[in-house]
Amino acid sequence: MPTPDLASLAVGDVVAERTFDLTRDSLVRYAGASGDFNPIHYRDDVAASVGLPGVLAHGMLTMGLAVQPVVDWVGDPARVVDYQVRFTRPVVVDPEHGAAVSVVAKVGQLDAEASAARIDLTVTYDGATVLGKAQVRVALG
Amino acid sequence: MNPELQGRVFPPTEPYLVGREKVREFARAVFATNPINLDPEAARAAGHADVVAPPTFAVVVQEHTLAQLLADPDAGIDFSRVVHGDQRFTSTRAIVAGDLLTATLTVSSVKTLGAHSMVTAESVITDEGGAHVVTAISTLVIRGED
Numbered sequence: 618m619p620t621p622d623l624a625s626l627a628v629g630d631v632v633a634e635r636t637f638d639l640t641r642d643s644l645v646r647y648a649g650a651s652g653d654f655n656p657i658h659y660r661d662d663v664a665a666s667v668g669l670p671g672v673l674a675h676g677m678l679t680m681g682l683a684v685q686p687v688v689d690w691v692g693d694p695a696r697v698v699d700y701q702v703r704f705t706r707p708v709v710v711d712p713e714h715g716a717a718v719s720v721v722a723k724v725g726q727l728d729a730e731a732s733a734a735r736i737d738l739t740v741t742y743d744g745a746t747v748l749g750k751a752q753v754r755v756a757l758g
Numbered sequence: 759m760n761p762e763l764q765g766r767v768f769p770p771t772e773p774y775l776v777g778r779e780k781v782r783e784f785a786r787a788v789f790a791t792n793p794i795n796l797d798p799e800a801a802r803a804a805g806h807a808d809v810v811a812p813p814t815f816a817v818v819v820q821e822h823t824l825a826q827l828l829a830d831p832d833a834g835i836d837f838s839r840v841v842h843g844d845q846r847f848t849s850t851r852a853i854v855a856g857d858l859l860t861a862t863l864t865v866s867s868v869k870t871l872g873a874h875s876m877v878t879a880e881s882v883i884t885d886e887g888g889a890h891v892v893t894a895i896s897t898l899v900i901r902g903e904d
Contacts, residue, residue, distance in 0.1 A: 637789055650780075650787035652821055667838065676842045681788030681814040688792050688813070693804055695794070695852035697813040703844040750844075753813075 620692055623732060623757045626724050632736060633686035633722040639674055639708065640715040647678040661712070674708040674716065683720050683740045684753055690722065691755045698733070699754035706747045718742045725752060732758030759875035759900055760834045761868050768830075768863040771822040773886070778855035780818075781811045788812050801854075808855035816847050816883055820894040823863035823881040835877070835900055843876065843897035850890045858886040866895075873902025 621632070644658045653675055656663040664672045680702045688694045710716045718740060725737035738751035778798065785795035793800035794810050801809045828837050853859070860883070867878040881894045 643787075647787040650784045651818055677814060677817050677845065678788065680845060681812060681817075684813050685789055685791065688790065688795075692792075693794055694790070694792055694810045694812055695804075695806065697849070697852075699846070699848045700813050701844065701846035704842050 620696070620757055621690065623727060623729060623734060626727060626734060628724050628727060630724045631721060632724060633690040634720065635686040636717055636719045637682050638715055638717055639678075639710050641672065641710060641712055643715075644672065644674060644678065644710060647675055647681075651675065651677060653677065669707070669709075671709040671711065674710050674718075676704040676707075679704075679708055679718060679740065679747060680751075682718065683738050683748060683751060686720050687722050687736050687738070687753050687755065691757070696755045696757070697753055698756050700752070702738075702751040703749035704747075705749040706742075706745055708742045708747055716742055718747070722753075732756065759868065759870070759877070760832060761870070763833055763865045763877070764868040766865045768823060768826045770860045770862045771819070771826070772860075774819050774822070774859045774861075776811065776815075776853055776855050776857040776859060778809055781809045781815065781853075781855050784815050784818065785809075785812050788814065798855075806852075806854055811853040811855075813847060813849075813852075815853055816849075816892045816894045817845075819859050819861050819883055820881045820896070823861045824879060824896065824898075826863060827865070827877075827879055835898075839901045841899045841901060843899045845897075846895040847892055848895070849892040851892075853891060857891070859883050859891060861894075875900040875902070 721739045726735040736753045740748040869876045
């Protein structure tokens with residue numbers, strides 16, 4: 618897959634978009650893969666006992682999937698050199714209907730000298746953003 | 759929350775060997791579809807030694823350092839009150855299956871905001887040769903008593 622050409626990009630360009638349908642199965646799978654077995658991510662009774670509106674997706678799962686459209690656009694996961702997010706709102710995953718998390722990736726800044734771009738992610742669930750300052754630096758050289 | 763924790767450096771974690779199937783398992787769990795994460799042939803064709811871990815895979819290694827922090831009676835952190843505030847990964851190179859990684863945690867800051875405390879934990883992850891691979895930085899918010 619060819620690497621995107623920095624010269625063809627402009628700040629504000631949407632480079633990738635994807636919607637992820639999370640289910641309770643996704644959370645169990647992520648718990649096993651990551652080793653994060655906090656029961657608020659799979660047990661309704663535990664989530665309720667600590668005052669949560671329901672079982673939540675792991676913040677790190679949301680962070681992990683949100684960068685994937687950028688990985689596919691840039692062609693190689695090794696081109697992601699810096700990635701940061703702020704966790705601003707939890708994603709509640711309904712046992713029956715799951716949760717649809719949408720990602721829009723836009724060019725935030727271009728650094729021609731370093732041959733790199735900052736891609737800004739807008740990550741939403743149920744009409745509200747769930748990650749703040751979600752920024753990915755990709756090497757394009 | 760003990761404010762004197764700021765600046766504390768924890769001992770390096772036991773070396774973590776990155777397995778190919780672990781990378782693939784993690785990649786599927788974060789909905790990765792790029793063949794470089796999943797297929798050793800595709801990874802080699804792109805110039806990598808083996809499958810490349812997704813950008814957030816370092817959390818698996820970082821987790822061992824955060825466990826040290828949370829288990830430290832000196833730190834006085836009540837795990838049930840911890841909320842993940844923010845997260846960052848700054849890489850020198852991507853993690854690849856076959857890497858043997860060690861993580862060293864430094865508590866870079868401890869702040870108190872009203873009833874809440876904020877701890878910034880910086881885990882520097884290096885390879886077998888001691889070269890930097892990625893730094894994982896987490897801010898944990900410890901909610902105060904209601």
